[in-house]
Structure formats: structure tokens, C-alpha cells
Amino acid sequence: MSLLRLAFLSLLNRRGTAFLTVFCIALSVALLLGVEKVRNGARASFASTISGTDLIVGSRAGDVQLLLYSVFRIGDATNNVTWESYQEIAKRPEVDWIVPMSLGDSHRGYRVVGTTPDFFTRYQYRKDRALRFSSGVAFDDLFDAVIGADVADALGYSVGSPLVVAHGTASTGSGHDNRPFRVSGILERTGTPVDKAVHVSLEAIEAIHVDWRSGARVEALDIPEARVRAMDLTPKTVTAALVGLKSRIQAFRFQRYINEYEAEPLTAILPGVALTRLWSLVGIAERALSAVSLMVVFTALIGLVSTLLASLQERRREMAILRANGARPLHIAGLLITESGLLTLAGAMLGFAFVYIGLLGLTPWINDRYGLSLEIDLPTAYEWAILAGIAGAGFLAGIIPAWKAYRTSLADGMTIRS
Amino acid sequence: MSDDGLSGAGNRKTALRLENVGFVWPDTGFELNVADFTLNAGERVLLIGESGAGKSTLLSLICGVLRPDAGSIHIGGTDITALRSSALDRVRADTFGIIFQMFNLLPFASASENVLLPLRFARTRKADAPRDAASDLLIRLGLPEDAVHAKAGTLSVGQQQRVAAARALIGSPPVVIADEPTSALDSATAAEFMALLVQEMTRSNAALLMVSHDERLSVHFDRVVPLDTIARSTRKSVA
Ligand SMILES: Nc1ncnc2c1ncn2[C@@H]1O[C@H](COP(=O)(O)OP(=O)(O)OP(=O)(O)O)[C@@H](O)[C@H]1O
Ligand SMILES: [Mg+2]
Numbered sequence: 001m002s003l004l005r006l007a008f009l010s011l012l013n014r015r016g017t018a019f020l021t022v023f024c025i026a027l028s029v030a031l032l033l034g035v036e037k038v039r040n041g042a043r044a045s046f047a048s049t050i051s052g053t054d055l056i057v058g059s060r061a062g063d064v065q066l067l068l069y070s071v072f073r074i075g076d077a078t079n080n081v082t083w084e085s086y087q088e089i090a091k092r093p094e095v096d097w098i099v100p101m102s103l104g105d106s107h108r109g110y111r112v113v114g115t116t117p118d119f120f121t122r123y124q125y126r127k128d129r130a131l132r133f134s135s136g137v138a139f140d141d142l143f144d145a146v147i148g149a150d151v152a153d154a155l156g157y158s159v160g161s162p163l164v165v166a167h168g169t170a171s172t173g174s175g176h177d178n179r180p181f182r183v184s185g186i187l188e189r190t191g192t193p194v195d196k197a198v199h200v201s202l203e204a205i206e207a208i209h210v211d212w213r214s215g216a217r218v219e220a221l222d223i224p225e226a227r228v229r230a231m232d233l234t235p236k237t238v239t240a241a242l243v244g245l246k247s248r249i250q251a252f253r254f255q256r257y258i259n260e261y262e263a264e265p266l267t268a269i270l271p272g273v274a275l276t277r278l279w280s281l282v283g284i285a286e287r288a289l290s291a292v293s294l295m296v297v298f299t300a301l302i303g304l305v306s307t308l309l310a311s312l313q314e315r316r317r318e319m320a321i322l323r324a325n326g327a328r329p330l331h332i333a334g335l336l337i338t339e340s341g342l343l344t345l346a347g348a349m350l351g352f353a354f355v356y357i358g359l360l361g362l363t364p365w366i367n368d369r370y371g372l373s374l375e376i377d378l379p380t381a382y383e384w385a386i387l388a389g390i391a392g393a394g395f396l397a398g399i400i401p402a403w404k405a406y407r408t409s410l411a412d413g414m415t416i417r418s
Numbered sequence: 419m420s421d422d423g424l425s426g427a428g429n430r431k432t433a434l435r436l437e438n439v440g441f442v443w444p445d446t447g448f449e450l451n452v453a454d455f456t457l458n459a460g461e462r463v464l465l466i467g468e469s470g471a472g473k474s475t476l477l478s479l480i481c482g483v484l485r486p487d488a489g490s491i492h493i494g495g496t497d498i499t500a501l502r503s504s505a506l507d508r509v510r511a512d513t514f515g516i517i518f519q520m521f522n523l524l525p526f527a528s529a530s531e532n533v534l535l536p537l538r539f540a541r542t543r544k545a546d547a548p549r550d551a552a553s554d555l556l557i558r559l560g561l562p563e564d565a566v567h568a569k570a571g572t573l574s575v576g577q578q579q580r581v582a583a584a585r586a587l588i589g590s591p592p593v594v595i596a597d598e599p600t601s602a603l604d605s606a607t608a609a610e611f612m613a614l615l616v617q618e619m620t621r622s623n624a625a626l627l628m629v630s631h632d633e634r635l636s637v638h639f640d641r642v643v644p645l646d647t648i649a650r651s652t653r654k655s656v657a
Contacts, residue, residue: 002538006527010526318524321523324518326536327539330504
């Protein structure tokens with residue numbers, strides 16, 4: 001009869017407490033792993049908020065600031081890029097495609113993005129997913145708008161719904177009530193800021209502002225729609241531009257070219273790099289979460305040690321029998337270490353099972369609800385390391401009761417006085 | 419049987435010998451001193467003495483579960499007090515079969531698994547035990563066949579003592595040590611148990627050192643040794 005079998009049989013004999021201990025460890029492991037999965041999912045989703053774009057160009061600003069207003073639509077640009085510069089950049093031989101973005105207006109709290117229809121084919125997220133229309137089509141008419149899934153859900157819009165764009169980004173901004181738009185298309189949910197945006201053409205942004213002079217509406221300039229349509233609506237500026245290069249190798253050289261652009265101060269960022277930097281700023285909470293779940297695992301292991309210690313008294317006879325039949329004190333210690341290792345291993349494996357079963361059940365829902373894509377692939381090297389680490393910690397935790405058993409088995413002799 | 423042992427005791431090989439052994443229990447200050455005690459190979463000795471006199475302590479010293487503070491204990495040719503603890507544990511596994519008064523078995527393991535336990539730690543005994551030795555022994559000792567693979571905890575006390583005896587005999591160790599193995603049994607069961615044990619002892623030709631209060635059992639033994647004739651015990655007050 002091997003020590004392993006002995007430990008197993010002895011545990012089976014105390015299956016009630018053993019099960020509770022295993023369950024406790026399993027829950028803590030599931031928590032740790034679950035947090036890890038969500039953390040990775042969140043980071044991956046975040047890092048792939050925008051993909052397929054080689055550079056983002058805007059007026060001179062910090063990397064993170066440019067990323068925030070151009071992709072996340074948080075904050076405002078301090079300056080714009082002139083139409084001339086935009087044109088010149090677009091004509092560069094390295095440039096494969098370029099999509100302008102004109103920001104600064106809102107519709108009932110949702111940001112309005114002036115852009116070109118190319119936006120819907122060029123913007124990608126999560127590696128290589130393209131935007132798709134759940135209904136309708138891209139804007140065609142001057143007063144067409146394409147809205148994100150969240151906008152459609154929250155405001156109850158469908159294709160054909162009218163909407164009014166406000167100047168400025170405050171949700172109660174004075175409306176351009178005389179320029180009603182019409183929803184031409186609704187995008188599928190992406191889990192990116194696109195879900196919360198209203199997309200119109202660059203010309204539409206100009207059209208909204210023909211009545212305006214230096215930020216205030218001039219009633220006298222209440223120009224009828226037919227005249228607006230006839231006007232030259234070429235924009236004077238854009239806020240930022242997404243750039244795709246013919247070859248990615250040129251990204252750094254092209255970035256330097258933009259950063260040293262002579263006509264006006266501009267900044268170009270590589271979205272992946274800027275996203276990673278931004279994540280490292282907001283990632284502190286995420287690390288705190290990991291630390292908390294590690295503490296929970298630690299607590300479960302302390303519970304394990306105390307159950308094992310408590311079982312020693314009633315098992316002194318078992319130890320004496322083993323000793324009398326030739327077991328060395330080290331065998332006795334090994335038995336306890338094996339036992340705690342078995343409990344932890346079982347707990348860790350059960351915890352893994354919890355997480356994967358949970359993922360299988362919940363992933364579609366989480367994806368739908370939060371646009372967070374959790375991967376249900378095989379455990380990563382890191383997760384294997386966690387499993388091994390916890391099993392190792394379980395063996396180590398066994399050392400304390402093992403040492404105690406070692407001492408008592410040396411001192412007890414063959415007859416136990418209790 | 420007893421006449422054979424008395425006449426032949428002098429020219430037999432010694433199974434074990436204690437000289438000037440001293441031991442003190444640290445907690446209680448109980449002190450045991452054994453000037454000289456010899457057990458010959460194949461000899462059966464009944465050790466008697468008052469309760470608390472130190473009989474169980476002496477058995478623990480002999481089989482090396484406890485280490486003496488002074489003196490020497492020779493088993494075969496070796497002084498086990500000089501051995502490292504790992505070697506001592508191995509000598510115990512190879513030399514002794516041990517039966518307690520009660521609570522001999524791991525209740526969660528089967529009867530046969532309990533019997534095979536010492537082979538897990540022994541070296542020379544392992545070679546002596548054929549594959550089905552455990553169930554053979556158990557059945558010879560009167561355990562019902564269907565109890566061989568039953569959990570030890572489900573057996574009656576009498577059956578448990580048979581399992582303990584089988585475990586002490588498996589692999590034919592040279593010495594069997596028994597600490598009041600029959601005191602938990604009623605007299606009929608005790609008598610039957612002793613008869614079967616002695617029968618198996620004869621078969622394996624092992625020495626038997628047994629502690630008992632029941633002097634009627636002395637018919638099975640070559641010698642009866644009162645503890646106070648070989649040992650002195652005192653109790654120091656512990657600070
Ligand atoms: N584990 C122990 N720790 C400390 N002192 C002990 C221990 N075991 C026994 N003693 C002491 O040694 C003395 C002798 O005990 P022992 O069990 O050897 O007696 P015994 O002759 O076997 O008695 P009994 O016939 O009742 O079994 C006891 O009085 C006790 O004080
Ligand atoms: Mg005793």
C-alpha cells in the first residue's frame with residue numbers, strides 16, 4: 001500500500017471536512033482564475049479597441065490625449081488639423097488610405113463624428129473585425145447619420161428616425177433644431193466607443209455650423225436647407241485622421257515625418273503603443289483585484305493548515321500504528337504533506353473546472369452585454385503556473401502539520417496516552 | 419511445548435539482548451532501568467507486572483520506537499542504540515511483528531491492506547511473503563473469507579485482533595511483540611486466539627515476547643518473567 005493510497009484512504013475516511021476544504025480552495029482558485037480571465041479579456045478588448053490603423057494623426061498633443069479624444073471620444077482636441085495639411089498628408093506616397101474625423105458636436109449626450117463612408121470599412125477592432133450594419137446602410141445624403149448600437153438601444157432609434165445634432169458636447173447643448181438628421185444605418189455592437197457615436201459626413205458638420213459665428217447662433221443667419229445644400233461645404237479643418245500605410249515598416253519613419261511637419265505642429269501615434277501606455281495608467285485597479293484574489297487563495301490555504309492541524313490529535317493512533325510497523329517519522333510527515341498536496345490539487349482542479357464551465361455558460365452573455373470577449377482556450381502558461389504555484393503552496397502548507405506530526409510520533413512511543 | 423523451550427534455552431541463538439538500559443519519560447519523570455534481559459531465537463516469553471510498571475515502555479524500547487537514554491539493545495548482531503533513526507526504523511520493520519491491546523488497525527483500510535502494511539517499510543520480510551500470504555494467514559487465523567477485503571473498522575474486536583496477529587506474522591519476522599493482545603477479548607475468544615497465534619508462531623519459528631495480566635496463558639510460554647525481576651522503575655518528580 002503506497003503512501004499516496006494511504007493518504008487517499010485516510011482522507012476518504014474524513015470526507016466531510018476534506019470536501020469542505022477542497023471546495024474552499026476550489027472557490028478561491030476559481031476567483032483568482034476568473035479575475036485573471038476577465039483581466040486578460042478586458043486588456044485584450046481594450047488593446048484591440050482599434051486595429052488595422054497604422055497611425056492616428058492630430059494636432060500637437062500628448063500620445064494618450066490624442067488617443068483619448070480620437071478613439072475614446074474623451075475630452076476635446078485643443079487644436080485642429082487644417083484641411084490643407086490633411087490633403088497633403090493624404091497625398092503622400094506611403095499612405096494607403098486615410099479617414100478624417102471631425103469631432104466636437106453631440107446628440108443627446110452621444111458624440112457626433114464627422115467622417116467619410118470609408119470609416120465603416122477601414123475601422124477595425126479585435127484584430128481584424130470590421131464594422132457591420134445590423135440594419136440600414138452608410139450615410140449617403142448630407143443629413144444622413146449612422147449610429148452605434150448603444151445609441152440605438154438607449155434612444156430607441158431605428159432606420160429612418162429623425163435626430164438633431166447639438167453644437168458642443170454638453171448633453172443639453174442648444175440644439176441645431178433646424179437641421180434634423182435621419183438615421184440611415186445602425187452598426188452592430190462592437191464593445192468599442194463606436195457603439196456610443198453618431199456618424200455623419202464631414203460636409204454635414206460644416207452644414208450644422210453655417211448658421212454659427214464664433215460659437216453663438218445668429219438668428220439672422222437662419223439659412224434654409226435648400227441653400228445649405230447648394231453651398232460649398234468643404235471643411236476648413238479636421239480633428240484627427242486614421243491612416244493606413246502601404247507598408248507597416250514605414251510606420252516609424254512616417255510618424256517622424258508627421259511629428260516634424262513644418263506647416264503646423266502635428267502629432268502621430270501608433271495606436272497599439274498608445275493603448276498599451278494608457279492601459280498601464282488605468283491598470284492599477286486591475287492589479288489590485290488580482291492581489292485581493294491572491295489573498296483569498298492564501299486564506300483558503302490557512303484554512304487547510306488549520307483543518308490538518310485539528311485532525312492530528314484524533315489521528316495519533318494512526319501514526320502510532322504506522323510507526324510500530326516500521327514507518328519512519330519522515331513517512332508520517334510525508335503522509336501529511338501528501339494529504340495537503342492532494343487536497344490543494346483537487347481544489348485547484350475543481351476551481352479550474354468551475355471557471356471553464358462558468359465561461360462556457362456565460363461568455364455569450366458577457367460578450368453581448370459588455371462587449372468583452374473572454375477567450376475559452378486552453379489554460380495559458382501563466383494559468384498553468386498559477387495552478388502549479390497553488391499546488392506547490394499546498395505542499396508547503398502541509399509542512400506545518402507534518403512537522404507537528406513528526407514531533408508527536410517521535411514522542412508518543414507505541415501507546416498513546418490521550 | 420513449554421518443556422522444549424526450557425531445556426533448549428541455554429544453547430540457542432539470542433534474538434535480542436538488553437544491557438543496562440535506562441529510559442526516562444520526560445513529561446512524567448517515570449524512569450525504567452533494565453540491567454539485563456535476553457530473548458532467545460524462537461523462545462516464547464510472557465512478561466508480567468503491575469499496571470504502570472513500565473511493561474509497554476519496555477516493549478517500545480525493545481522495538482526501537484523509543485530510544486533509551488543509556489545502555490545497549492542488541493538485535494541479532496547489531497546494537498540498535500547506535501543506529502541512525504532511518505536504519506533503526508528499518509530494523510524494526512524487518513525484525514518485529516507488533517500486536518497492541520486494541521486499536522491495532524487503520525480503520526479505513528481493508529483487513530488485507532492492514533496485514534500488508536509492514537511490508538511497505540520492511541526489506542527482508544518482503545522477500546519472505548508470497549503474493550496471497552495475507553489472505554492465507556487471515557483465513558488460517560480464523561477470519562471469515564468475506565472479511566478479508568472488508569474495511570478493518572467494520573470488523574469485530576476479536577476479528578480485528580486476528581488481523582493484527584496476521585500483520586505481526588506476515589513475512590515471518592524473527593520476533594513478535596504483543597502488548598496484552600487478549601485483554602479486550604472474552605475468555606473463550608482469548609483462548610482460541612492464543613491457540614491460533616501459538617500455532618502460527620510454531621510454523622514460522624519466531625520468538626514471542628508478550629505482556630499479559632492473565633497468568634493462565636503461561637502454558638503457552640517457555641518462560642514467565644515478572645518485570646520487577648529484570649527492571650527497576652522509579653518516578654522522579656518533574657519540575
Ligand atoms: N507517552 C508518555 N509520556 C509520558 N509518560 C508516559 C508515557 N507513556 C507512559 N508513561 C509513563 O510511564 C509509566 C509506565 O507506563 P507503561 O504504559 O509502560 O506501563 P504498563 O506497565 O504498560 O502499564 P499497563 O499494564 O497499565 O499497560 C506510566 O506510569 C506513565 O507515567
Ligand atoms: Mg501497557
